[in-house]
Amino acid sequence: MATMSLAAASPLASTPRGLSVSAPRTAFPGLRIGGASLTRFSGLAAGAGAPLLPAGRGDAAVVRMAKREQELEEIRAMPTEKIEEEVVDLKGELFMLRLKRSARQEFKSSEFGRMRKRIARMLTVKREREIEQGINKRLSRKLDRKWKQSIVVRPPPSLRENKEE
Helix, strand or coil, rough: EEEEEEEECCCCCCCCCCCCCHHHEECCCCCEECCCCCCHCCCCCCCCCCCCCCCCCCCHHHHHHHHHHHHHHHHHHHHHHHHHHHHHHHHHHHHHHHHHHHHHCCCCHHHHHHHHHHHHHHHHHHHHHHHHCCCHHHHHHHHHHHHHCCCCCCCCCHHHHHHHH
């Protein structure tokens, strides 16, 4: 059984000279945990073969990883021009989200991370294709700069749908 004791946090209280305290210390200087083994508590075991997540959470991580792999397969199946168009659209959507946030309108804050990650995945696939073609980093930056200058500004898909209605 885990035992907990409050120790004096003041520097005046000290242990006798030959005694050493072997209990691990916590971030709070007045609390010491003695005789507690992390393996006794479910989900905190760090031994070999033990799950790092509490029971029931591992399934969700596997599902998220499968979705990510599926999304990467979809992105890799797209032609480069389609990827570039999608990146422009997603950046426009990201801009619209920033406007909503600044105007204090309702928005999903999780969309920021989702869009940024999707943009990053697309740009990563685009760079992988450049590496396959033998385009070095310096030339890639030049091509990227030219591509950014050639972008025609257009409303993001969410605004296009609103105008059609």
